[in-house]
Amino acid sequence: LWELLNTSSQYAQENFCQAMDGRLVEMLRFYATLHWGPNVHGLTTFKRRLDAARSFEDVLSCNEPVPADTLTEVGRELAAAQAALKSAEVSRTVIENKFFAEQCARANAETWAQQFSADRDAAHKEIKLVKRREVSLNVQISEMNAVIKSHQEMYDRLENRFQLALRSNEILSKEVNPGRAEYLVGIQAFKKSHENLHKILCQTNPKETTLTIKLRERNRDLVRRIKRLEKANSALSSRLRLEDMDPEALVLMVEGLELDKIDWEALSSDPQTRQALKAVYKIGLEDARDHDTLADDIARAKVRFAEIRADKQRKAEEAAATAGLPAPPPLMVSVPGGGNSNAATASFAFNYADWTASRP
Structure with missing residues (x-):
């Protein structure tokens, strides 16, 4: 953008100089005509103002009205020079406006470029932060995968132990059931024998004998x-x-x-x-x-x-x-x-x- 602005500025300056070269030659010729002309020769006021002039506007303002019948050609040249000067001023104004607009555009472009650079730096920083977070998340994911794998292995071992416990429980149940049946049979037999002994005890003599006393003492001893x-x-x-x-x-x-x-x-x-x-x-x-x-x-x-x-x-x-x-x-x-x-x-x-x- 800076190179484009420089190129356009140089091109406008070259056009301005080419347009003003011809106008400067005509103004010099007009000055000589006015200075050596028969109607202007000897006019000290005009001569002083012309000598004091420092620009084209001052030269044009030094002109004094000349009779139209004697200066028709000079008037036409003067009018043409004034028109050329106005057009040059207009073109200069246009060029200055264009140059100012280009400067503004250049300043805006620089401002936008700085803003874009700041946004780009911020984006780079954000990208770095996102990458760091991504790396940390990948590490956490790998750790969680390892933990999940270890838990899965532990669950598999627990499942195997549970299956073994179920099998051993089934085996124990099969072994306990016959013992339980034998125990129930023994309980029934014990109850029957207890009832028989109770019947026999009811039929015996309740009086104590010497043998029962000795047995009781023996038991106490x-x-x-x-x-x-x-x-x-x-x-x-x-x-x-x-x-x-x-x-x-x-x-x-x-x-x-x-x-x-x-x-x-x-x-x-x-x-x-x-x-x-x-x-x-x-x-x-x-x-x-x-x-x-x-x-x-x-x-x-x-x-x-x-x-x-x-x-x-x-x-x-x-x-x-x-x-x-x-x-x-x-x-x-x-x-x-x-x-x-x-x-x-x-x-x-x-x-x-x-x-x-x-x-x-």
Whole structure:
């Protein structure tokens, strides 16, 4: 646009100069005619004004009226020069207007160009921001796709586990149904037997006999012993490992037999066991402790019942091997004991493996 404006301005200036060259020649000829003409020669006023003239308008204003009959040719030339001057002025005005319009257009074009440049820069910035947002959105989309994929894998694993759980539930249901049927059959049989026993009980003599009294006392005694066993078990489980104790010592501890009322010779033929139990009871009697703290007595005695039991088992196995018999089972202990000399003998048989497996 700037180059176009420069080109148009130069072209207008060249046209103006070409148009004014001829007019300047005619004006110079007119000046010479006026200066040397017979009617103008010697007029000092005109000469001074002509000498003081600095433009074409001043030259034309210096003209004085001349008789029409003497200056017809000069008047015609003057009129023609005035017309040419006016046309030149008009053309100059038109050219100036065009030049001003071109300058305005150029200024407007520059303003529009600046505005367009600012809009273009803003558009570039907006494009960069949009691209950054697009990149961040692509990253978020990829992360969300990864999360969705991991969730889908987790759902697949959960679905597989659910299917396995359903299958195991079906298998368990198939296994439970026969057991439930057997349980119902057993309940019915138990009800029938209970009814039969109730009928028999109604037909029996309600009076108590010596045997029923003895049985009731025996049951009470068993209940008391069970309670003592539970107390001893709770005390021993918190202080000792039951698998490291000898069953003989455990039975004697929970029975609460007094030291002077124990038949040590009939208890066991093993002198180590008798010596260990005597040491435990001696500590208990010296401290005057009750049955709830017998585990403490065993712990303070530092008797290694496990070593004694292992030694006895080893001797039994050696004896069986010498006699050519199979290996003996785990030790079974039968302990006699009583509150006094007239009391009945109570026999306890403990399978050590079953006893340690069923302890709490």
